[in-house]
Amino acid sequence: MELWIALVQLVAEVQMFKKVDSNQSKITKALRDFGATVQHLHAVGKGCPDLLVGYKGSNYLLEVKDGEKPESQRKLTPDQVIWHYDWKGQVVVVNSAQEAIDTIKKLSGIV
DSSP states (O other): OHHHHHHHHHHHHHHHTOOOOTTHHHHHHHHHHHTOEEEEOGGGOTTOOSEEEEETTEEEEEEEOOTTSOGGGSSOOHHHHHHHHHOSSOOEEEOSHHHHHHHHHHHHTOO
């Protein structure tokens, strides 16, 4: 049983180190400075978007891609394509901190 618990803990730790786009921390900081709350979801995997953003009583899902990379390296993964297709709510792909803020403004009715 102890071995099983150790294995589960190891898998959980590996899940924590899922690939994160290099600009995700900048985007998170910018959104928090803007007044939003941000929950990282990238460790969920299976195509789930990177960020859950709360702003003025509403929630928004953002998939972060690194706008500094060539377009060919910013494509959604197959799991992300399926997740976005199947999701019955809102999800937006953002490439920069400014785009993330502009998206939240637009979706929340500020712009």
